[in-house]
Structures are given as C-alpha cells and as structure tokens.
Amino acid sequence: xxxxxxxxxxxxxxxxxxxxxxxxxxxxxxxxxxxxxxxxxxxxxxxxxxxxxxxxxxxxxxxxxxxxxxxxxxxxxxxxxxxxxxxxxxxxxxxxxxxxxxxxxxxxxxxxxxxxxxxxxxxxxxxxxxxxxxxxxxxxxxxxxxxxxxxxxxxxxxxxxxxxxxxxxxxxxxxxxxxxxxxxxxxxxxxxxxxxxxxxxxxxxxxxxxxxx
Numbered sequence: 001x002x003x004x005x006x007x008x009x010x011x012x013x014x015x016x017x018x019x020x021x022x023x024x025x026x027x028x029x030x031x032x033x034x035x036x037x038x039x040x041x042x043x044x045x046x047x048x049x050x051x052x053x054x055x056x057x058x059x060x061x062x063x064x065x066x067x068x069x070x071x072x073x074x075x076x077x078x079x080x081x082x083x084x085x086x087x088x089x090x091x092x093x094x095x096x097x098x099x100x101x102x103x104x105x106x107x108x109x110x111x112x113x114x115x116x117x118x119x120x121x122x123x124x125x126x127x128x129x130x131x132x133x134x135x136x137x138x139x140x141x142x143x144x145x146x147x148x149x150x151x152x153x154x155x156x157x158x159x160x161x162x163x164x165x166x167x168x169x170x171x172x173x174x175x176x177x178x179x180x181x182x183x184x185x186x187x188x189x190x191x192x193x194x195x196x197x198x199x200x201x202x203x204x205x206x207x208x209x210x211x212x213x
Contacts, residue, residue: 071146090119
C-alpha cells in the first residue's frame with residue numbers, strides 16, 4: 001500500500017530575515033564592568049580625593065562645631081538644591097542617550113547627550129552665581145574654617161563637572177562622525193561612568209555643606 005506524504009512548504013523568506021537580523025545586544029551584562037580599566041583608575045582616584053575632603057570636613061567639624069553649625073544657614077540652600085536636581089536629571093539624560101544609541105538611534109542619542117551637557121552648563125552657571133552671592137555678603141575662603149572647606153570642595157567639584165561635560169561633548173562628536181554606534185561605544189560608557197561619579201560626589205557634598213546642622 002502506497003502512502004502519500006504531504007509536501008511541506010518552507011518559508012525561506014522568514015528564515016533569511018531571521019538569519020540576517022542583527023543579534024540583540026543586552027542592555028546590561030552583569031558579568032562585565034562597564035567602561036574600561038583606565039576610566040575606573042581615574043574614577044577611584046577622584047573618589048579618593050573627595051574622600052580626603054570628607055575626612056577633613058569631619059575633623060574640622062569636630063574641632064569647630066559652632067562654625068559648622070552656623071555655616072550651612074548662611075549658604076544659598078535653594079541654589080544647592082536646584083543644582084542637585086540638575087545633576088540627577090543629567091544622569092538620567094546620559095543613560096537615555098546610551099539606550100538610544102544601542103537602539104541604533106544616533107540622532108536621539110545626541111539630543112539626550114546635549115541635554116546632559118546643558119545640565120552641566122546650568123550647574124556651572126548657577127555655581128558661579130552662588131559664589132558671587134556669597135561674596136556680596138562677605139563670605140570668602142578665609143571667613144572661617146567651614147567656608148574654607150566649602151569653597152575648596154565645591155570649586156574642585158565644579159572643575160570635575162567642566163571636565164565631565166567636555167567628555168560628553170567628545171562622545172557626541174564621536175557619534176556624529178560614526179565612530180560610535182550601537183555595537184561600538186565604549187568611550188561613551190566611560191564618559192557616562194565618570195559623569196555618574198560626579199553626580200554621586202555631589203549627592204554626598206550637598207547634605208554635608210548645605211543641610212547638616
């Protein structure tokens with residue numbers, strides 16, 4: 001007895017589209033540290049520097065409690081709060097830029113990264129205005145020990161915001177030139193890691209200098 005086997009039809013177009021489709025890139029690989037060794041050496045060096053500032057802060061606070069009790073009330077807390085929100089927003093923008101680039105949307109990535117740079121510029125402008133506001137009220141580096149630490153720490157952090165903004169601008173132009181794309185953007189990740197370090201440092205600086213009584 002002859003058995004007739006029904007013919008099977010294969011949709012070759014579907015197979016071709018599957019084979020040709022680019023592999024999905026994971027948004028986060030828990031087995032791999034983001035960035036590169038060089039940037040992490042820099043980040044740990046910068047964090048060590050800020051750690052020294054914090055140690056000096058607590059030593060000085062223990063020796064001059066009245067100055068550190070009165071000092072924060074003389075600062076422009078609103079300016080410090082706005083800059084905190086600005087830096088937190090900037091970290092969100094840089095992450096959105098990375099996700100956009102990984103989704104092969106370079107134009108969107110560039111827009112998000114320019115927003116990050118914009119936040120950096122707002123921070124710098126507001127910090128400059130805050131310094132002028134302080135000077136108009138006679139608050140200078142030699143006013144007392146609290147303000148000496150305040151100026152030294154915040155000015156150092158302001159320099160880091162400037163450097164970090166320059167790194168993000170460099171990454172933007174790398175995207176524009178095609179050097180960074182969905183599969184190759186390690187430099188952007190490194191710049192983002194540095195930017196998050198700047199944000200983290202300020203989140204520690206703000207309550208110590210502006211809030212803690």
